Each structure stands twice: as C-alpha cells, then as structure tokens.
Amino acid sequence: PTEAEWEYAAYGLIGNSLGERVIERRLWPWNGHALRNPEEKYIGEMLANFKRGRGDNMGTAGKLNDNADITNPVYAYWPNDYGLYNMAGNVSEWVMDIYRPLSLDDDDDFRPFRGNVFTALEFDEEGYLMEKDSLGHIPRRTVSEEENIGRRNYQRADNINHLDGDYSSHIDASHWSPSYEDGEEAPESDYMYEYGQKSLINDNVRVFKGGSWNDRAYFMNPGTRRFLEENLETSYLGFRCAMDRVGSPVGLGGRR
Template sequence: MKFVPSIFIALMAIGLMTSCSKGGKTVSSTTGWNYNDPANGGFEYNYGYEQQTGPGLVFIEGGTFIMGRVEQDVMFDWDNKPRRITVPSFYMDESEVRNVDYLEYLFWINRVFIESREVYKKALPDTLVWRRPLAYNDPYVENYLRHPAYSEYPVVGVSWLQANDYAAWRTDRVNEMILIDMGIIDGESLKSQLGENNFNTEAYLYGQYPVADGKRPLTKLDDSKTPRRVTWEDGIMLPKYRLPTEAEWEYAATALIGNTMDERMSDRRIFPWNGHIVRNSDKKEQGKMMANFVRGNGDMMGTAGKLNDQGDITVPVKSYYPNDYGLYCMAGNVNEWVADVYRPLSFDDVEEFNPYRGNVFQTKVLDEEGIPVEKDELGKVRYRTEAEKDILNRKNYRTADNINILDGDRSSNIVLGDAWLDNEANTTNMYGGSSNSNMNSMITDRTRVYKGGSWRDRAYWLSPGTRRYLDERESRDDLGFRCAMIRVGKPVQGEAK
C-alpha cells in the first residue's frame, strides 16, 4: 500500500471526529461511559486504528527465520553462525536512498540553516570517496552526486552518522506534511522556518509549537471546542524513519515469504532469489544478471554489445527484479548501513525476538511539568548525556542495562568503581593494563555493520547472511543506505479487530 494523504486524512477524521467508533465500540466495557462523548467528559478512543504505509516504504510481514550463514564461510570470520530468531513486522524503503533524495535534504538544510553553515557542511557526502591513486575516477567526484544523469542512483559517500541524521530529518518532514494536509498546521509556516525554529516531531508533541494555526485544527471533545495539539495517542503522526536493524535487513533481503506454504518452507536461499546462481533462470529472461556486482577480475559490467549487468559503477535504484517483498537491489549495487554495532559474537548474545545490538538508553531533559527544558541549535529535544557512565567507571562490556548494553552483558548491575583501569572503560582499548600499548581492538562502539554486496564486490557478498563492518564516521563509494520504520499493532495488514 502506498502512502496517499487524502485517504490517510479521511481515515483519521473518521477515527477522531465522530462520536461512534468502528464495530460499535461506543461504550466502555469497564465503566459503561460512552467513548468520544462530550457529555461524558470527552474521552477519545480511536478504535480500529490501522497504520498507514509511509512515503517510500513497503510493508514487511515478520516471522521466524534462520539468520546467518547459508554457505561456507570463505572468510573464516565465524561471525555469522546460523541462529533461529523472530523478526516483528516492520516497514522498509522499497529502494536505496537516491541522490535526488539526499539533494532534497541538503536543499532544505541550506534553506533553513542559513546562519549555521556547519550544519550543511556536516551533512555533505564525501565525494572524494571516488578517488583512487591509479584510476581516473575524478569525473565522479564532480558529477555523481549532483548531475541529473545520476539522480536515480543510490547516494554514496554517506557515513552511518549522516544516514541517521537524514532519517531523523525525513521523519519530521513526513509528519509535518501530514499535519499540513489535514489543515492542523499552516503550510505557510514552511517559508518562515529558520534555524532552530523548524518543525520537529518530538518538540511538537511536547508542546514547543503553537496549539494550532491551520484552518482545520483538532479541538477538545467538550463544549468548549478549544483547539488542541495532536498527541501521540491520536495515531496521526507516523513513527520514526531509521536505519533497519541487522536482523530486519537480513530478513527482508532473504524474503522467504516466497518460499513458504502455510508454515512449510520449501527452500532456504543463498541470495535474495531462489537458486545458487546469479543469473535469471526464467525462460524469457534467462541468463540475465540478477544484481550489479563484479563477475571476475577486471569484469565490472561485461563485454560491449552484451553488458551483463549494465552497470560500470552503480545503477538506478530500481534496476533488476525486486525480491518477494518488492524490495529492489537487496543484493549488489551498493552495500547498505544497518543500525547495529558490530561484534563477532552477536549471534550468540542477542535476543531471540527482534535482536539488536546498539542500545544506549537515554532520557529527555524535561521540566517538572514534563515539557522539554529547551531545544538544541537544530530545534531538537535535548537528551541527558551519559555522564553517569563515566562516573561509575564501568568497563563497557560489564555495564548495566540502564546505561549501555552495546556488549550485551546484562548479568550484573553492580557499581564496579575503581575495579577497572581508566583505559579499560571502553572498548577502544580491549587490553587495558597491558605493557604492549599497540594491543588495541578495531572493534569499538563506533563500529557498525553493513551488508548486501556492491558493484565492487564478488558474488559471495551478495548473500544476506554475510556481514562486514566500518567505523560509523567513515564512508565509501560502494556504501549507501535505506530507511525502515516499526509496525505498531498487529503484525498483519488490514483493519484491526
């Protein structure tokens, strides 16, 4: 289902503005009081809520699958041992984020943060990733991001941190557009947004903006009909766009929904398609490549007159056939960032349901009335820093749940105090106290997983079970990303009952 604002508005209007709820749910079975009745206090109950599919997203019905290696581990890393898990339903971008998508983001930043040029510079992709000492790639430095010939190609040169910033920006723009389409806020406000005075979803929900300046504001369900803000309980705004977890990405890429009948699975998959080969087996398309990758030494796209994948570098994001979830280029083209912190033994440590490594629990800085004390220079709600972590001086992989569980050890909540040396307080130095100062680990809390294979990779990396890692501040010419979103409510689409 595609995101259609007019349908979305109609559904919300039915759920919020009528005195009757779907299915005859007009009376509380607990108190006997009427729902959505001004005479009874105006308690609102949006019965039958169904989450809408946000712009660019595809619904991914969750389930159980065996995450990890499906072929021999030719790299001998032993970091993707097979393990059965369950992934809840969620949403994922149909394709990788395009250059034109990222240029829209840069345009908005340039327009809003006129006096804060550092914000714009921080968001710029590193176009120098294309340079090679012994290759003539300089034209891509100048052209790949901004020339219209590459508008539909995946954005590259974006770090993990930049990808997260883009997802946060996209969340705010989508929710802002929803409120504008519904007439709750005035679209003219777009022109006056400057600096920190821009629409932010969290800041709006916490009362940082006027109650209503649109033509059709929501009103309190009482005799006063006083305009009110949209709340999270209304179900109007969408959840956050974000990077998918490693488990979500691998589950969506494998797309075993095409290989199941009832609860029986006919075959596992090495790639996002059936079979052990990388060419199309259908009679009409037989022999055509299923992805953009390196076929052999120096063979990036085949022979003139019959190019095998028609991609010397990347290709447009909707090239080749989508997998059984309708997702394009889940193998090849560009690798993709996922949310997880990399650890070789993640598959031994993480939960069986919705596994993820990377949690750092934070709290918003609120006043006594539960309202954010202030916004930051970007207009975002401030969160408390993790100063407690330094005060307690916990060794990173011995920390308590309420501070940081990047390393997954939740066996102890005790304060370790001075039991560990200062240089052991984080995983940048895994060998604190050693006489050999060079014994440092490359696997830190900044090390993030990426998956999928790319135009520079051999077929081995096209398998969704393979995994590699890179510092979250770095970027490459074969590494992009796509966004995901949680599914609230039941795991199947359709009218809630």
Template sequence: MRLKLIPLLAISLLLLGSCSLFKGKDNGTSSTTGWAYNDPDNGGFEYQAGYHQETGPGLVFIKGGTFTMGRVEQDVMYDWNNTPRRVTVASFYMDETEVRNIDWREYLYWIKRVYPDDKKKYNEALPDSLVWRDELAYNEPYLENYFRHPAYSNYPVVGVSWVQATQYCKWRTDRVNERILINEGVLTDDLSQKGQSVFTTESYLNGLYQGVEGDNPMKDYSKDGATRHVKQSDGLLLPNYRLPTEAEWEYAALGLVGNTDGELLTDRRIYPWNGNQIRNTQKKYRGEMMANSVRGRGDMMGMAGALNDGYDITAPVTSFWPNDYGLYCMAGNVNEWVQDVYRPAATQDEAEFQPFRGNVYTKYKRDADGNLMRDDYGRLIVDTVANVKNFRDGDYQSRIEDSEDWNSETSKADSTSKNMYETNAGQFAPRITDNVRVYKGGSWKDRPYWLSPGARRYMDQNKATDDIGFRCAMTHLGSPSNGD
C-alpha cells in the same frame, strides 16, 4: 412450569440488556464504565477506535516472522561472525529502494533554505565526493558529476557515513509528519520557520512547536470550542524513520515469504532470489544478471554488445528484479548501513526476539525549572541513561579493571573502564570499537560472495565509501498482519 420459566426468562433478558449497556464496541462508549468517549459532557476523554497505521512515503510493509539468521554458504573469509540461529523479527516497513541522490539533494536544499547562514550544518550533511578518487583510476568524472548531475538523480547516494544516514532519517521523519499535519489541516505550511522554531516531531508532541494553525485543527473535547495539538494517542503521526537493524535487513533481503507452504519453508536461499547463481532462471529472462556486481577480476559490466549486468558503477535504484517483498537491489548496487554495532561474536549471546546490538538508552534533558531543553535546531536534548553496546561483551575477566566488578556502581561511574578491545597499556584496538557499524548487501564492486544477506562487514560510523549507501525502515505498530 411455564409460570416458573417466565421470571427466569425476564431476569435473563434483563442481564443481557445490562451487559449490552457496557459492551462498548466501536460506538464511542467505554466497555468497562459505560461512559461515553469524546463527549464534552463527560469530561472529554478521547479515544480513537479502529487504528490502522498508514504506510509512509517510499515504504513497503514487511510481515514479520521467524527465520534462520546467518550464513548459508561456506565462510571462505573464516570470519565466523554470523553463525546460523533462529530468531523472530516483528513486522516493520522498509524503503522499496535505496535512498537516491535526488532525495539527498532535497535534504540539502531544505537545510540551505532553513539555515542559510549555517555553513557548518550544510557542510556536515554533504556527501563526500572524494570517495570516488583512486590513485590508479580516472574517476574524476564521478567525483564531479555523480551526486549533482541529473544523469545520476535516481542512482543511490554514496559517500555518506552512518552518522549522516542517521541524521537524514531524523530529518525525513520530521518532514513526513509535518506534511501529514498540513494535509490534515492541523497546520499551515510555514516556510519562514528557522532555528528552534523549526518543526520536529518530538518538539511538537511535547508542546514546544506552535507553528501556524490550519483550517481544521484538532478539537479539544475537554473544553467546549477549544483546539489542541495532535497527541501521540491520536495515531496521526508516523513512527520514526530509522536505519533497519541487521536482523530486519537480513530478513527483508531474503524475502522468504515467497518460499513457504503454511509454516513449512520449502527452500532456503543464498541470495534474495532462489537458486545458487546470480543469473535469472526464468525462461523469459534466462541468463540475465540478477544484481549489479563484479563477475570476475576486471569485469565490471561485461563485453560491449553483451553487457552482463549493464552498469559499470552503481545502477538506478529500481534496476533488476525486486525480491518477494517488492524490495529492489537488496543484493548488489551498493552496500547498506544498518543500525547495529559490529561484534564478531554477537551471535553467541543475543535476544531471540528482535535481536539488536547497540542500545543506548536516553531521557530528555530538563533545565533547573523542569523545562525540556532544545538545541539550536529545535531538537530535544537527551541525556544518556545507559549505554549497553558492550553488554555481555566478551568474557567476564575482560570487564574487570583493578580487580573491580565492571557492573558495580563505582565501575559504572568510571568512564575510563576498559572493554574487551582495550589492552592493558590503555591503547584501543584500531578496528573494532563502539563506533564501528555493520553494513550488508554487496555492491557494484564486490564479488557474488558478498551478495548473500548472511554476509556482514563493518566500518567506522564516521567514514564513507563509493559503494555504501542505505535505506530507511520504520516500526510497525499493532497487529503483525497489518490488517490483512
């Protein structure tokens, strides 16, 4: 019997040994071919093992999950625009605080330094200080001082439109990724860049930005001794900073991670904290206000000597208590822009995973020779492939023009096709269009009703007020648990 087992044992050991040759692990060897990664002798195919996304400056990790999105209190406005429904949000990152005046001043300083003669670009980025004007109030001191005076440096920037906020997110993405490459020694800081030579993440990844090479450039394993640009597959550059979707914002604001027992939600919330009131219920801080808002008509901050929330207008961005995700002022202080286009009936037909209204699909524009095209500021120019902001928007008949199916090729090509907000006379309704965006959170001039994350309002994306600001978000790549 032993003699018969010896050959079988030898064969088994040989098979196990051969399997280990192709195991791969993280030792730089392919588990499917046995060829080595990052080896010039094998062609230099590159693979970065063990990727873990770094948390970008100012951000907090928000672990995703399922939650009931929508109103949890009586709809006293009778808008019926946020019916409760269960959705799932993927893990992402969000700014710990609202974007501050000092942050926006840094943005303006960069524009003025890089484009000293482009007054139009600088003026387009300026916050509208005139939002502080009120025909029946003396708000001139805020108009003159709120944005630029150091007394308000850590207060949330206001007077910025949705469009301006989106442009800031793009700029911040580029500055953060440029700094990463400089810190890694891939690039050298270049303060002389101007116009199309300015670093943008997209132009760099597409080989259109050269810059000044640093003392630690990326090695090109396919060519002995050569260097190359950082590629997306290196995992070194961060995803884009952007405005959060409405679902992401509401999920992060509720912070229900603090109210769970396994998969059991122990308590739902009206506000970003437990309880049905806006005062702290902890023994040590009992009675103190949880957010900056209006307690009653004409009561912006309480009586002298016993101020309730302590601030007449906005407050510094780290005021009050953070929610269970560590996010400050997710209720009160300023309302915040989100990505979504506003539709009152959006909740009746939306995705269960990552719900969002406002998709516009694009592709990079190329010239006759097939080369990517850039604008005067170094950004890649895009063409719109499809604009689906109005996908399944309203009833079927509202998408028909001259007895023609709106989804037909003819209707798609006709840019004048009607939508549900256009009358037969060809006049658009004045309030709800494709340029209207959602904002949430309540502000220093709102009643507690609007502090609930389920509340939603809307405004034209090109307008601004003295009580709307924003914070940025970023997509999380990889495991939802962020390596926990």
C-alpha cells in the same frame, strides 16, 4: 533498520514456502543458488549489480552482464518477494547495530540488537524542557544509575559493549589493565580488541550488509556482514529508511 530486521527483509521468505514448509533453498534474496534469471523471458540476465572478478565490473565489450559498471537505477533489477529492490548488490547498506565478531549463539533469539544507549529528556533548572538544537532536536542525556534502581531489564545507560568489551566479559581481565582495582572504571572495549593496534573494532563501528557494485557475489548473501567507522563514507555504501508496522499484521479486512 537493525541487522536482524535488515536480514528478515532481504531474504523475503514468503516466495519459497508452502504453508509452514520451506520448499526452496535461498542463498540470496531470490530462490536457488544461481545469479542469473532462470525465467524463459529473461533467461541468463543478471539478478543484481555486483563484481564478477578482478577487473570485471560489467562483462565484455558489447555484452554487459549486469548493465552497470558502478551504481545503476533502483528499478534496473527485480525486487525480492517483499517487493524490495537492491537488497543484494548495487549499494551496500548501513544497519543500526554496533559491530562485534559474534556467532548467532551470542545473540538473543528475538529481535537481537547491539547498540542500546538509554536516554531521557533534558530539563533546565526550572523544570522546563531544554531548547531545541539547530536541527530541531530536544536535547537528551544518558540516564543515571540512580534512576535505574529497581529496573530489571537494564542497570546502566550505555549497553553497547554489554558482555563484550567491558570488565564482566572476561573471568580475569587483569591482563588488559594490570592496575585495575575495585572502584576504578572498568576497561572498555578498546582494551579487549586493542583498537588501533591489532583491530579496528571499537564502540563506533557499525555493521553494513548487502554487497555492492564493487563486491564479489559472496557479500550479497544477506548473512554476510562487515563494519566501518560510523562517521566514514564510501562510494559503495548507503542506507535505507525503515519503520515499524503499526496495527494488524494482515492489514485491514484480515482475520481478527
């Protein structure tokens, strides 16, 4: 999922509203600000698998506070109001977005996403589709500027660093690349973020969210975000599959 889709799913904002009025604050994927279950039957039990403090992954001997020192089975904790499990704690999750340290004012207000690279199917010289690769994928190529003439939604294929790391991001980018002249290739995001010198941000770092068994409670808030090189892995980071719903938003038999 994209970062926006993931946050929407994590908050599950259907159990804290009445009509169109939000009647209960939600800091986590459940109501309120507490990390323990308030229901009488389960009162005091942890609602997620996380790290309470340095060296405290599961509580004191004889009384485990969240039932796990590392990962725990998916159904060990309660789902959110969408019926989704582990949207906070247990394992952090990758999202599709390329990371940039931006505020909400820098994003579109509808389904924002950073990472678009527009491609087209690749054909051979005779006009036939290229043979599939070893994984069964049909080869694709990035679209050319000539193919985009007349388009209004985008002009170039790679939009990962659109207005954030490319030449047009800054009024005067001469301090990035003093030798920049008209006609030369514009500086990429490595110039802006000085990758490998002052930051670890480039066009290959993806956002991950959700908090894990190895994180403090702060990172379980759906709005928090971190990043990592997309080809790296850790013991506390995974992913979940997502798909768009096709058809009526209320399902069969709903209002028309």
